[in-house]
Amino acid sequence: MSFNPLTVRDDFPIFNRTIRDGKRLVYLDSGATSQKPQVVIDSELDFYRLHNAAVHRGAHQLAEEATDLFEGARSKLAEFLGAETDEVIFTKGATESLNLIAYAMGNSPRGNRFHIAEGDRIVLTEMEHHANLIPWQQLAARTGAELIWFNVTADGRLDLSQISELITSKTKVVALTHQSNVLGTINPLDEIVNAAHAVGAVVVLDACQSVPHMKVDVKELGVDFLAFSGHKALGPTGVGIMWSKRELLAELPPFLTGGSMIADVTMTTATWAKAPAKFEAGVPNMAQAVGLGVAIDYLSAIGMTEIAAHEHALTSDLLGKLLEHKEIRVVGPHTMDNRGGALSFTVADIHPHDLGQFLDSQGIAVRTGHHCAWPLTRSLGVPATTRASLYLYNSIEDNDALISGIHSAMKYFGK
Amino acid sequence: MSFNPLTVRDDFPIFNRTIRDGKRLVYLDSGATSQKPQVVIDSELDFYRLHNAAVHRGAHQLAEEATDLFEGARSKLAEFLGAETDEVIFTKGATESLNLIAYAMGNSPRGNRFHIAEGDRIVLTEMEHHANLIPWQQLAARTGAELIWFNVTADGRLDLSQISELITSKTKVVALTHQSNVLGTINPLDEIVNAAHAVGAVVVLDACQSVPHMKVDVKELGVDFLAFSGHKALGPTGVGIMWSKRELLAELPPFLTGGSMIADVTMTTATWAKAPAKFEAGVPNMAQAVGLGVAIDYLSAIGMTEIAAHEHALTSDLLGKLLEHKEIRVVGPHTMDNRGGALSFTVADIHPHDLGQFLDSQGIAVRTGHHCAWPLTRSLGVPATTRASLYLYNSIEDNDALISGIHSAMKYFGK
């Protein structure tokens, strides 16, 4: 660990408050949403206080400043992801980003490379978050395409053995998560990307749980589309990113239509501006985009490699401590290779909801349930789990608080 | 005027800054986006600083508090609009709200009351913002429905003379703006709503330019869907509202799909939660929704009737001053009945872009161009206009600053 999480924590004002009558906040729910450093909060505030105006629309000074800040945030995101500036689309979150991709493909006319029809295949994995599952179910239902998926092995890894049956000349899209929000599994992309590209399919990556936690370079990964949410990456709520390659964005039809995304409009026809404008109808979430840019600056200043190393060490520590107990069942990889800091588990037969409630009474925030990956938890035979998810502001003492909280819960519920 | 705009202005920190080397900010661009009072900015800040967590998803205290604040904001919005709480859907803005309605109707299967097909008609007006035009063009193109519209008279009013040819038994949707963002015209709804309901059509109201400026009660208006953006109503960027009746929301299919909007999910099927959840996939724009709730509180404390009266007086003053000059052509109603505070005009043959730039050099922020209503400005023979739009923090001195700015511009450009 090359930085001190306790010093980092000082940058996050929420850690000054206490939980349930004076308990220290042990926040282990960053997989759901991350906390925000003061600089990010201040950047939204400063936008409203000093520069607020509709971007791209006014010839006045406020509009110029707002546009500069907004487009500056786009450049930051592009650099952070190893992308071109006009390849970065601001959305309201990963859910919108993924729906954008699926709906825009659904809007593709015959002849367009994204056109999907009966006989085509959409390939997913069994570990997808609902946000990267249901939009594809709906697209399949609308187009008649077939929906198929990679299974998950008992130890929580993707079963690649059927790759050649799944990814065939019929396959148009392979959509998968980079890191499972339930299992912590980091999926191997090279083999999938190569197989997909060999048959002319595009790869859509749900990077919600990777971009905030490790260095992600879109060119190195070789994927075609990428989505994530700002609020899980120290950014404001209400902003996310959809990235794709310039030549794909040129061919993809738009999704939301309205102001600022057009080239020309009559009562009955419209033509589109170039990306990114083409995909950003309406007055954008300006203050939030600017805030996300500042979050990215903050992460970069600490260093994504350092953050990943910190989380690796913390995860390894917590995984070891969980696995020591025979009453605790860790769902997901028990080894640290290609494994991130989402740890799901069950404790004896204490229902996760009860465990979570008990931990809350100790100031420990975890998430319980199916974590919006219901088909996965069902297939693993655990309709609900408790999940601890780690981030840069967590420390070994948070791990220890969780373990001791679990012990107390077992006593409380008489196990 | 029952309140003092100069006192109101003290609540908005942006008025402490100056423009172009020390000029007072004369902000006449609220039609594009409004400025934000400190209480709204603070509420976002407090959300992040004290209560930030993913709503509806955690059993911990932060998640409870965040959920309370978020759902509390929904209740405030419902009360403000005269709606039921579960009829209020948070979106990222009016553009998403209107796309939601059009796409969800497009998702309606045969037999559903919203199903649209060849032979059906979608009725618009010629004065629609692109956000309430292009989504319907696209829906018509996807379904084969016919797109037709009310014309606009030379004085900027809706031409209702053809209502019985437009709204017929084939009509499924009538979508129109409550107040034109270009002309300031406030459209008469009763006749249209009655005609639409008589043939079983629904009325979609774009209330972007009305909800921030006057009392809007959805029950009194009798419309079926309503959309507006928070950022034009003193609220944060990145949040808007889609409202509809409970029984319509029950029948309307969802639009964005993903987490938190489902009843049950398998790899190949999904069923939906009830509204509002059904229409709010993903971790929502929580801080922004909370901020919008506070903006609504702020507006209500001053009083929508008082705000409307203030704007009426200001508009009447400015309209009179503009009409005095024969070089100024006001596009839109020259009388104050059913007229709001958006004033579009041209000055001699000075191009609006040049006029806007000159006014900016005097600290006066206006908008120039087609205002995202290109078919309208083309049909009125003015491809571009200059628009001043008024709000509660504007005063007579702002009007006078504009008039004197126009005089100076005429001198500057040698007219």
Add this chain to the structure above:
Amino acid sequence: MNLDNLYQEVILDHYKNPLNKTLSENFDVQVHHINPSCGDEITLNLTLDGQTIKEITWDGVGCSISQASVSIASDLLMGKSLSEVESISEEFIELMQSKGKKTGDEAVLEDAVALAGVSQYPARIKCALLGWMAIKDATLQAVEKR
């Protein structure tokens, strides 16, 4: 706020030894309810006898609150007339929405007053209501069926 308000002895007892948790073979109506936010599921069989609920049996997985609540409800509402069921259910829902301000009338709600603490934990109210909603739904369906 003390966790013991939530996890009262009575609740943990019902959780460990739930009543009527064996699905009957015969029933007028069977319903299946899910709490999508946490994945709790319940199957519930209900039989009417005239204007009275004759039998409620159920099976399901869920947290102590949801399991205890359906156990309590099945016991409390079995044998009651439809109008009694309605008024008791309403009183219970009011208790749940009271944000800790009500304690519940033990004469009406019996063991269900032990769930009063749930009202201070908004995320758990849905857990406590799962069984009650299933019973309400099943009753309506059974009445309609006739």
Add this chain to the structure above:
Amino acid sequence: MNLDNLYQEVILDHYKNPLNKTLSENFDVQVHHINPSCGDEITLNLTLDGQTIKEITWDGVGCSISQASVSIASDLLMGKSLSEVESISEEFIELMQSKGKKTGDEAVLEDAVALAGVSQYPARIKCALLGWMAIKDATLQAVEKR
């Protein structure tokens, strides 16, 4: 920042008395460009003669910056070789993106240096580039056509 930097005498002159603003009857290529953010439109005819731009004529509506810029560009680039057109255009684009840091080489850009002030008004850069982009597009199309 002084508005006079933007609205230089030369610009206002070109705006009032634009050069080549009559569409020729004959041309190799006709293009139509729009600035969707403000509604400015331009139609432009271009004729090549070997490796040289023989004629540029245009018509359109727009602000003083966009009208003056196309007037200046049509005058400056007519009679120039394709490679000269490319390098002059590049230099102009750089000037526009300089945020007020460049003044422009008058030997290369001639009257177009008067547009240097535009670079301090980001919203106006597109106005100044409208004509240049139309010429670039038309040139490319004309070359391709052969």
